[in-house]
Amino acid sequence: MMKLRFLPLWCLLGCLELTAAPPEADRIVVLGDSITASGQYLEYLETILMVQTAKRYEFLNLGLSSETVSGLSEPGHAAGKFPRPGLHERLQRVLDKTKPDLVLACYGMNDGIYFPLKQTRFDRFTTGIEQLRSKAKAAAADVIHLTPPVFDPLPIKDKVMPAGLNAYPRPFEGYNRVLDRYSEWLVGRRSAGWKVIDVHGPMNAALAEQRKANAEFTFATDGVHPTKEGHWIISQAILDAWDVKHDWVLEDLVEPQGRLAALYKLVGDRQKVLKSAWLEACGHKRPGVAKGLPLEEAKTKAEEISKSLVALLESSGGFTKKEEVGKPAMEEKAGTTAKPGLFPGTRSVWQGYDRYDFDWQGITATIVAPKEAAAGKPWVWHGEFFGHKPDPDAALLGKGFHIVFLKMNDTLGCPATVKTWTEFYQHLTKQYRFSKKPALVGLSRGGLYCYNWAIANPGKVSCIYADAPVCDFKSWPGGKGEGPGDPRNWALVLKLWNFKDEAEALAYKGNPVDALAPLAKNKVPLLHVFGDADEVVPAEENTLLLAERYRKLGGTIELIAKAGGKHHPHGLQDSAPIVNFIARHAK
Structure with missing residues (x-):
């Protein structure tokens, strides 16, 4: 995982026109499009503020996917299902109901509707921003603007369109230059006393720096929505503008270990509960947004999470020394004897359970142990992204399951990985008497690991839970269907499977969607959770195709769309x- 901590010096200089201190506000309402709605940069921001300052903010994320401040929508948006919602349809209700002290607003990405720069569209953006400021000021709220993140055509180079066309059913390849102009205008408004934090500039600079070492690097695999590294850049731009200094790096929050990661999870849980409820309470015109809890119920749940946050913050040791995070939990407290380890390696605490990280044949293996193993020692085996969305794992640990992960990043469930998995399976079932039928969990590309191993070992699997899984490498990373693909990982496929050329890879019949018969014969139950508008791993080419074929073979699969x-x-x-x-x- 890349480490992103410091921003370029010019970014810091660009922030000097702001008051270099955290805001005095108590309640901060955050408005924006899907980038804000995803919540990551706000979760990073609140977590760092919580451990580096004495101030406790109430962040309310009311970002709404697809939204614009300009009120514009491109023809055929969302395959013609609905136009983009406009902020001003709901803004007054948001202000009246939330009563913010500060509005943090990030717009621009959708406002040029992915067309070349045009004065009328630019004017709609600037007018929309000015109206936002006027309404917020009338509600006695201060306003801080964020410039939009970057648009990156590289990962979707086969999907973008050149300049000079009359219509743009797909994004204009030079759309980031449009965002450059929108950002320049916003930054220029500082001279009129506006508070503007430049996000666009630091992301452009960081992207250029990363591309010196890796020409395929991107902060947005679909060209628009930032990765976690991109969200980290956004949060750091805000923290720098507010002169909040710290030594934390992204891994301290997202690697599932240590007390800062636990704090980050609680912050995220609280923000998500409140976000859904407040969106519902304020109302909006965007279809497909999951309904939140009733507002009072959400507030009660958030208060319970807040109690856990306070307890964690007040726990001994604090969060002032980075080296305390992830320290092995070898002793209950000073002067006591360490508990004997159930497994080799370094012991730490994860979600309140003992976690062991150890070397196995040169590969890092992770096992999280329950307080008491259930009969038969059931276990969950992750293909990739262990620790992401950990709630199911935490619940299963409480039921006596072990959680297992073998870190084989960038191998995509290739034949060599399947062989190694089988050897590790034999080690766990013989050495530690784990159940001979683990439950496999495959998120995204992790689906390739789980399905390829299960197909090779159909009698050794109790069930498969897959979340937005890759089921055909032609779809991702190949990008041979509707998705953008990933050139770097497609090159890895050709290498790892020893294909002589792309044609041989495209003719390959060993992808999960093509090789389900052994699983159906062994009656392996499947569960897929997926977004029906997945833009990276399209459901039609992966989950839905697999489900159709599996059912024809007599297999059982549950779908949660x-x-x-x-x-x-x-x-x-x-x-x-x-x-x-x-x-x-x-089993």
Whole structure:
């Protein structure tokens, strides 16, 4: 994982026109499009503020996917299902109901509707921003603007269109230059006393720097929505503007270990509960947004999470020293004898359970142990992204399951990986008497790991839970269908499978969608959770195709579709269906 901590010096200089201190506000309402709605940069921001300052903010994320401040929408948006919602349809209700002290607003990405720069569209953007300011000021709220993140045509180079056309059913390849102009205008308004934090500039600079080492690097695999590294850049631009200094790096929050990661998870849980409820309470015109809890119920749930946050913040040791995070939990407290390890390696605490990280044949293996193993020692085996959306794992640990991960990044479930998995399976079942039928969990590309191993070992699997899984490498990373693909990982496929050329890879019949018969014969139950608008791993080419073929073979598969859902976020707000599925089928 890349480490992103410092921003370019010119970014810091660009922030000097702001008051270099955190805001005095108590309640901060955040408005924006799907980039804001995803919540990551706000979760990073609040977590760092919580450990680096004494101030406790109330962040309300009211970002709405597809939204513009300009009121514009391109023809055929969302395949013609609905036009983009405009902020001003709901803005007054948001201000009246939330009563913010500060509005943090990030618009621009959708406002040029992915067309070349045009004065009338630019004027609609500037007018919309000015109206936002006017309404917020009338509601006695201060306003801070964020410039839009970057648009990156590289990962979708086969999907963009050149300049000079009359229509743009797909994005204009030079759209980032449009965002350059929108950002320049916003930054220029500082001279009129506006508070503007430049996000666009730092992301452009960081992208250029990363491309010096890796020409295929991107902050947005679909050209628009930032990766976690991109969201980290956004959060750091805000923290720098507010002169909040820290030594944390992205891994300290997203790697599932240590007390800062636990704090980050609680912050995210609280923001998500409140976001859905407030969106519902304020109302909007965007179809496909999952309904939140009733507002009072959400506030009660958020208050319970807040109590856990306070307890964690007040726990001994604090969060002032980075080296404390992830420290092995070898002793209960000073002066006591360490508990004997159930497994080799370094012991730490994850989600309140003992976690062991150890070397196995040169590969990092991770096992999280329950307080007491259930009969038969059931276990969950992750293909990739262990620790992402950990609620199901935490619940299953409480039911006596072990959680297992073998870190084989960038191998995509290739034949060599399948062989290594089989050897590790034999080690766990013989050395530690784990169940001979683990439950497999495959998120995104992790689907290739799980399905390829299961197809090779159909009698050794209790069930498969897959979330927006890759089921055909021609779809991702190949990008031979509707998705953008990933050139770097497609090159890895050709290398790892020893294909002589792309034609041989495209003719390959060993992808999960093509090789389901062994699983159906062994009656392996499947559960897929997916977004029906997944732009990275299209459901029609993966989950839905696999489901159709599996059912024709007599197999059983449960589908949970998230209406309007993209590739991210994974999981479900209520993970009970996932937990119950695995617990029901575990052997």
